[in-house]
Amino acid sequence: MADSEVVRAGEGEVYDVELDENILKANRELAEENQNLLKKNNVVAVDVMGSIGAGKTSLIERLADQLSKRYRIAALKGDLTTTIDAEMIRRHGVEVVPINTGKECHLDANLVRKALKRLPLNKIDLLFIENVGNLICPAEFPLGSEKRLVVISVTEGPYMVVKHPFIFLDAEVVAINKIDLASAMGVEIKNLRADVKKVNPKSEVVFTNGRTGEGVNRIAEALGL
Amino acid sequence: MEMHEVSITTQIVESVKTEATEQKARKVLEVYLQIGCLTFLNPEQVKFWYEILTKDTILEGSRLVAEEVRGSVHCSACGYSGGLGQVDSSLPHMLMPTLQCPECNGVVKVVDGRDCVVKRIKMLI
Known part of the structure; x- marks a missing residue:
C-alpha cells in the first residue's frame, strides 16, 4: 500500500492505537525454545523453586548423590550474587553454571538460554535449574523445564502455603523440608501438606530432611527419575 | 530487593x-x-x-x-469453564485458589x- 493511501491524524490530533502487545509472551517464547533445545538433547530439566533458606540447594546435593550413578547431572544455580551454593553443588560431581541476577528476584528464560550455551548438553541427562529464593516472582517466568519442584520448610512457619498459594499451582512435586525441626517450630506438617493438596490436588507432596537425605528418594520417584 | x-x-x-x-x-x-x-x-x-x-x-x-x-480455567472431566475455584485453608476464614474443579472432583487447567x-x-x- 502506498504511503499516501494511509489515513493519518493531523498535527495536534489525539490518536488511539490498538497495540495488543503481550509483555509476558517474549519470555514464554524463549522458554519454549529452551524446552525444545533440552528435548533435542534428551535432557530432563527440573525447576527448583522455593523460599529463601528452605533447603533447595541441600536437596539438589542429596538428589545428585542418589542419582549420579544413573544420570549425568548438571545444574544452573540462580542467586542475586555469590557462587557459594554453586560450589556446594559442584562438590557432588555436578557441572554447575552459576547465574547471578544482580538485583532481579527471579531467573528468566533469556538468562537460562545464555547459561545453557555453557553446558555440553549432549553429555547431560538431567538438569536442575535452581531459581532465586522467592515464592512469588519465579512463578511468573517459565524457563523451559519439564517439571517443577517447589521447596518450603517448617522453619518458615505453618502458613507458607496459605500465604503464597499461586506458586503451587504449577508444581508437580512439593517438598516440605526440615521435618526434623517441625515439633521445635510447632508446625504440623500434615496441615502444610493438606494446604498444598487443596491448592493443587495433582501435586505429590514429600516430607524431607535435606541434611540426612530422608525422603529425597521419594522426590526422585515423584519426578519420575 | x-x-x-x-x-x-x-x-x-x-x-x-x-x-x-x-x-x-x-x-x-x-x-x-x-x-x-x-x-x-x-x-x-x-x-x-x-x-x-x-x-x-x-x-x-x-x-x-x-x-x-x-x-479462566477448564475442566476436561465435566466441561466446566470459568473462574478458578477457591477452598478453605488450614487458617480459619482464609480462602486459597485451587485447581480443583468447582463443579466436580476433577482437576482444572488454567487457560x-x-x-x-x-x-x-x-x-x-
Whole structure:
C-alpha cells in the first residue's frame, strides 16, 4: 500500500492505537525454545523453586548423590550474587553454571538460554535449574523445564502455603523440608501438606530432611527419575 | 530487593515508546493495560514504577489504566469453564485458589489470566 493511501491524524490530533502487545509472551517464547533445545538433547530439566533458606540447594546435593550413578547431572544455580551454593553443588560431581541476577528476584528464560550455551548438553541427562529464593516472582517466568519442584520448610512457619498459594499451582512435586525441626517450630506438617493438596490436588507432596537425605528418594520417584 | 514489577514495567514503557516513536507522536496521553489475575503483578506497583520509569520520556505525565482481567480455567472431566475455584485453608476464614474443579472432583487447567497486555495507547500526534 502506498504511503499516501494511509489515513493519518493531523498535527495536534489525539490518536488511539490498538497495540495488543503481550509483555509476558517474549519470555514464554524463549522458554519454549529452551524446552525444545533440552528435548533435542534428551535432557530432563527440573525447576527448583522455593523460599529463601528452605533447603533447595541441600536437596539438589542429596538428589545428585542418589542419582549420579544413573544420570549425568548438571545444574544452573540462580542467586542475586555469590557462587557459594554453586560450589556446594559442584562438590557432588555436578557441572554447575552459576547465574547471578544482580538485583532481579527471579531467573528468566533469556538468562537460562545464555547459561545453557555453557553446558555440553549432549553429555547431560538431567538438569536442575535452581531459581532465586522467592515464592512469588519465579512463578511468573517459565524457563523451559519439564517439571517443577517447589521447596518450603517448617522453619518458615505453618502458613507458607496459605500465604503464597499461586506458586503451587504449577508444581508437580512439593517438598516440605526440615521435618526434623517441625515439633521445635510447632508446625504440623500434615496441615502444610493438606494446604498444598487443596491448592493443587495433582501435586505429590514429600516430607524431607535435606541434611540426612530422608525422603529425597521419594522426590526422585515423584519426578519420575 | 526489587520485585519483578520493575522489569515488566520497563518492558511496558519500552513497547509504548517504540510504538509512539513509530507513529511520530509528540506525547503519550494514556496507556491501557490488561493484567491477568493469575499473573503475579500488582497493578498498584506497576503504576508506581510507571511513574518513575516514564520521567523525561514522551510518556511522562501519561495516565496508566491498569485493568485486572479475570483468569479462566477448564475442566476436561465435566466441561466446566470459568473462574478458578477457591477452598478453605488450614487458617480459619482464609480462602486459597485451587485447581480443583468447582463443579466436580476433577482437576482444572488454567487457560487464561496469565497475560499482561498493552491493549491501547492514546497519543497526541
